[in-house]
Amino acid sequence: MSDTRHRFWPIFLLLHAMMAAIHGEDCFHPQILPHKLSLLDTKLDLSHCNITRLQPSTFRTYHNLQILDLSYNALEELDFSVFQFHTTLQRLDISYNQLRTINCSTLQYIRGITHLNMSYNYLETMFLCKEFAILTKLRYLGLSATRIDRYDFVNLAHQELETVFLGLEHLQHYESGSLQLLDTEKLHVVLPQTSMNTTPLYNDFNISTTLELSHILCEETCDLIVEDIRKIIQKSKVSKLILSDVTMPWHEMIEILSISWRSTIEHLSIYRFTFIKEFVYEVIDFSQGSLKSLTVENVIPQVFLQSGEEHPLHMISKMFIENLTLSYSELSYFPCPPWPSIFRSLILTNNRITDGIFDGCSTLPNIQSLDFQNNVLERLSSIASMTSTMKSLKYLDVSGNRLYCDFRTACQWSQSLLILNISRNKISDSIFNCLPTNLEVLDLSGNQLSSVNNGINHLKVLKELYLSSNQLSHIPDCSHMSKNLIYLNIEENIIHSPAKEQLSKCQHVKRIIAGKNTFQCNCELRSFIRTAEDLHESLIGWPQSFTCEYPQDLKGVMLKDFHPSEISCNVFILVGLIVGAMVVLLVFMLFLCKYYDLPWYIKMIFQWLRRKYRIRNNNNEEAMMGKCFHAFISYSQQDYEWVTDLLIPNLEKGDNSIKICHHIRDFIPGKAIIENIIESIEKSYKSIFVLSPNFVQSEWCHYELYFAQHSLLGKNSDHLILILLEPIPQYLIPNKYSKLKAIMKHRTYMEWPKEKGKHGLFWANLREAIKANIPLEE
Structure with a gap:
């Protein structure tokens, strides 16, 4: 039950958070949390749960907790001793709560913390107590307040931080030089929205090499904003400037871009940019400046007017910068620079760029890296043709498009291309006939490849080949590939x-x-x-x-x-075992046949079953009419002892259940022998002939058999029972007994066994053969 509970814990937690938001309940209850979290998870998100307090025992059982998010709750105080059992805790987010003070004496319990975000609470000042000095592993710190005094950061003066975030939207007071006590690589500031004098604050933004300014909003008059950014750029002397969550007209953004161009900034990044009003093309000289890279991501255009003869993108294409990124900007094309450009890297990902981009463009001689990931490109031959004029191109990424390869169209690639990523397209097996020959890295993952044909032989220097998530049914033949190949990925096929x-x-x-x-x-x-x-x-x-x-x-x-097992897999062993078992079984059967005469027993049982079946299907009442004996016995006088000593006693057994017609006792005196024979056969249910060489020589046996041939055999051959007392060679039987020859040749007869052990079965079988419900009369 506990395992099931843990499996659905993230869903349960999300639903509970939603209910708490609706009803204002505290979703942070010890019995709600999974007891096995410490064994499986290192991250716990309890944001938006309306938590008002933490108990000392709340997290005691979660020993592996590394990341904890408590943002957007209602904490008014926080005692860090609740984390005394969490030596692995590295990231703690308590932003957007209602904290008014920090219990500094308990900071020792989070001395291993690397990321601490305390921004957007009810802290009026940014003063950090002396206990913050023990957080020697701290790399990220998030703060916000309405007042910053001179020595608020004195206890972090010796800390080497990576990022400091300051939410200063509601800042009312700043004492000059306060930020100078911080040592950080990146300073991220949400600019004040108040009317205070910001000049002392902006002058202190020179403490880091990377500066990010957020929430830059101006919908009407932007002169003050632009001027403030000018001051920041001129006095901060940062090498990397980031502008995020920006809303302003295109004209003001171009002005900021122009200011950055003539400053110490080398890398300018603009994230989540919403531009309004007109889309204006302006002639600006971007030939001289320190800017090396420009990144613009997540552009939201709210522009319906464009002034000027050319599109503003033409201005960007004329920039003399090495690296340009325009991502998530809803671009359908990018113009070819009008003169030779110094672009080394162009990243135009997550747009709507179509075929024809840079078609016939010869002004990108220095381009080394080109990224068109996640666009709507279709013809691979067009992409190949595009690169043919790029003599320095080494890296091309066209993954996540709609590319297909037409084997009827020739592909003319740049001979300098070393790395090609065509993953997540509609590429088929024909791609191997349309590849640049000097490739070192080829990524064809997530396509429709079913095999790797011999076309890959042309890639003589290929080192890495990615073929994952295709439709390959076998491992490619590496003997057809480059001997330099050191990496092959064929997973998920x-x-x-x-x-x-x-x-x-x-x-x-x-x-x-x-x-x-x-x-x-x-x-x-x-x-x-x-x-x-x-x-x-x-x-x-x-x-x-x-x-x-x-x-x-x-x-x-x-x-x-x-x-x-070896037996189930080796057919030769399996066949050998089967043949061996059959041989053993055959030898065993031969042994039984030799020493126990098994065929004889089987034959006798078969005869017994056959007779039982025939008796059951015969009309016994009609067959019994006028019968006085169960069987008439015909035999040679030479076999008299066997008949009187064995046959009759074993059939009759003195219980009157079976009565045999024997001529010595049952023939009527005074009648002719022939008449007695005929009458005895007619009154008997069946006739038994004891066959032997003596039988053939007996004259009376000839008469009896003759009568049986013409009387019984023609009517019902089932009433005739032949007992072979001794073997009779066929040549000893006279020709006039042709009927007997035929019967002995085609009819089953009972053989008298010499072994005493078989006599019991013989008599039982014979008694069953002649047994019938005959109304015996004295």
Whole structure:
């Protein structure tokens, strides 16, 4: 139950936070938190939970907690001793609460903290007590207040920070030189929106090499804002300036850009820029300046008018800067510079750029890196043609577009291109016939490749090949690839049963990533597993990422733990065992046949079952009419002893259940022998003939058999029982007994067994054959 509770904990926490926002409840309750959080999670988000207080035992059981977000709650006081058991805590966000004071004596319990955000609370001053000096690992500090005095940061004077955030929207008082006590690489300031004198504050922005100014808003008159930024740029002497959350007309932004161009700033970044009013093209000389890179991301245009003959983008294309980034800016094109440009890197990602970009453009001789990631490009041949004039191009990223390769169109690439990323497109197998020959790194992940054809032979210097998330059903033949190949990624394909040879051919590749495929664990995979274990040093992710997908009962089992039996996989062993078992069984059957005469027993049982079936299906009432005996016996006088000593006693047994017609006792005196024979056969249910060589020589047996041939055999052959007392060669039977020959040849007869152990079954079978409900009369 606890595992299930933990699995759905993030969803539960989110729902509870929503309910708290609606009802104003405290969502931070000890019994709400999962008890196994310390074993599985290092991050806990409790923002927007309307928390008013923390108890000392609240986080006691969560020993692995590293990141805790308590922002946007209602904390009025905070005792850091609640974290005394959390030596791993590194990031703590308590911004946007109602804190008025900090319990400085308990700061020792978070001495390992690296990121602490206390901004936007009810702290009137930024004074940091002496206990802040023990936070020697602190790298990020977020603060806000309405007043900053001279020595507020004195206890951080010896701390080397990476970033300091100051939310100063409501600042009322600033004492000159206060920020000079801070030592930080980056200063992020939300500019004051009050009417105070900001000159002393702006003069102190020179404490870092990176300065970020946020919430720059001017919808009507922007002269004061532009002038303030001018002062900041001129006096701060930063090398990297970041402007975020900016709303202003394009004209004022161009003015700020012009000011930055003629300053010490080398890198200018503008994030979340909403420009209003007119989109004006202005002629500005950008040929001289210190700016090396310009980044503009997340542009929200609210402009419906454009003045000037050219689009403002033409002005940007004329800039003499090395690196330009225009991302999330809703661009559909970017103009080719009118004269040779010094652009080295162009990043135009997450826009709507289409085919035709830089078509025939020859003014980018210095471009080395070009990034068109996540646009709407379609024809790969157009991209290739675009690069043919870029003699210095080394890196091209066109991932996340709609590119396809038309094998009928030739591809003319820049010969200097070394790294090509065409991942997440619609590329098919024909791509290998349309690639630049000097590539060292090729990324074709997330396409529609089903195989790697011999076209890859042309990439003689290829070092890295990415083929993940395609439709490959086998490992590519590395023997057709460059001998310089050191990295191959083929994970997340549909490779079911890779052969040993496929992996062996990639032994020269130092790093192979082939996990997360749909491996089918069968006998064919054994050789691959053995090879993989031998190459485990170069097979990245082995064995954790190599698991069975099929069959279902083995899903999730690591390949190294898959050990099928040798018998189930080696057909020769299996056939040998089957043949051996059959031979043993055959020898055993022969032994039984030789020593126990098993066929004879089977034959007798079969005859017994057959007779039982026939008796059941015969009309017994009609067959019993006028019968006085169960059987008439015909035999040679030479076999008299066997009949009288064995046959009759074992059939009758003195219980009157079976009555035999024997001529010595049952023939009527005074009648002719022939008449007695005919009458005895007619009154008997069945006739038993004891066959032997003596039988053939007996004259009376001839008469009896003759009558049986013409009387019984023609009517119902089931009433005739032949007992072979001794074997009779066919040549001894006279030709006039042709009917007997035919019967003995095609009809089943009972053989008298010489072994005494078989006599019981013989008599039981014979009694069953003649048993019938005959109304016996004395």
